[in-house]
Amino acid sequence: MNFIPHTKEHISKMLSVVGCSTLDELVSEFKPRLSELKLDEPLSEMDLVSYMTSISEKNSSMKYFTGGGSYDHYIPSVINHLVSRGEFLTSYTPYQPEASQGILQVLYEFQSFICLLTGMDVSNASLYDGASALAEAALLSSAHTKRKGIFVDDGLNPNYLKVLQTYCDGTELSITNSIDENTACVISQTPDFFGNIKNPQRLIEKAHKNKALFINCISDATSLAILKTPGEFGADIVVGEGQSFGIPKSFGGPYLGYIAVKGFLTKKLPGRIVGITTDEKGNEGFVLTLQAREQFIRRERATSNITTNQTLLALTATIYLALLGKSGLQNVARASYHRAHILQEKLKKSGFELINTNPFYNEFLVKSPKSTEKIIADLMECNILGGIDLGDNKLLISCTEKNSLQDIDSYISTVST
Secondary structure (H helix, E strand, O other): OOOOOOOHHHHHHHHHHHOOOOHHHHHOOOOOOOOOOOOOOOOOHHHHHHHHHHHHOOOOOOEEOOOOOOOOOOOOHHHHHHHOOOOOOOOOOOOOOOOOHHHHHHHHHHHHHHHHHHOOOEEOOOEOOHHHHHHHHHHHHHHHHOOOEEEEOOOOOHHHHHHHHHHHHOOOOEEEOOOOOOEEEEEEEOOOOOOEOOOOHHHHHHHHHOOOEEEEEEOOHHHHHOOOOOOOOOOOEEEEEOOOOOOOOHHHOOOOEEEEEOHHHHHHOOOOOEEEEEOOOOOEEEEEOOHHHOOOOOHHHOOOOOOOOOHHHHHHHHHHHHHHHHHHHHHHHHHHHHHHHHHHHHHHHOOOEEOOOOOEOOEEEEEOOOOHHHHHHHHHHOOEEOOEEEEOOEEEEEOOOOOOHHHHHHHHHHHHO
């Protein structure tokens, strides 16, 4: 229907009815009193760029040595360029099995990458973040085993534990101190919150002996490039945070959760699953498959209330992994590993006590000879975020490939004075 505006005659009649002569007079009683904006003269594009650059230079550029679940890996510029394309940057979630073949192919590739990295059989098209992925894995385990107990090994990210406890509060699940015939799953993070690389074999054997599932949680996903895959050592479910795959820290989100399982758990897997099939003419195509598991179809029988995913961030991770390839991701992981070990060794020589007794990846715990509060403040003065203060003069420190040897020397010279 075309819009037909009021004529001057109509407006004049309406104004006379309410006792006003003009529209401005009509609205003058309730509109805010506006003074003319005191703006400078307009700028050319070149002058505007120069002006905005001068403002941006007031920001402090920091060197990050913080981790704890969020890691400052380098993000190639091509990633944001591709992710920002109109075909991808949309709020639309493809519910229909035949929808948007391009998006579905990207999600299929994402699932394939996750399976390759974790050594598992099946992955979904992403979850909200690492913490919610862990909680969803616990729900999956309970649905499969018909049990309510959850055993959590030492060293789990405390934020993940809080989310898991929140899920337990809304269900009949409970976190227990032992593994027995009532245990649905055993959860272990490796590398753990303190950076320790664990051998979970004993826990896996105990879990399987009691017919419970073993869940391996991973915080920095780049570690999968150089460590033994969870599938190789017998994990049933692998969950983690994909922020390290080309996603900025962004004050804590949005992030990217992933979950991968052994084949026998496929029908309990939460969220979207993209599969590949052929039509009646033999053409290959991508589809959302096994949708009867999802709550929007069978709410009362669904394993999870998850009915969407982080498609844009899964796309980001897929581009990152495809761009770097196997050797590129291994280079990122090795650089992160070696620089963390260089920093740890130099801190030891500077009087810091090493807390980690196990091998570690790119994160480690030290005890400072002086107040960590002062150390963090001194480092901040030098534009360095020095780590996470865990109390009792303990500092959790992380390195990535972005931390140069010069950055490490600056860190050491600051804490040694």
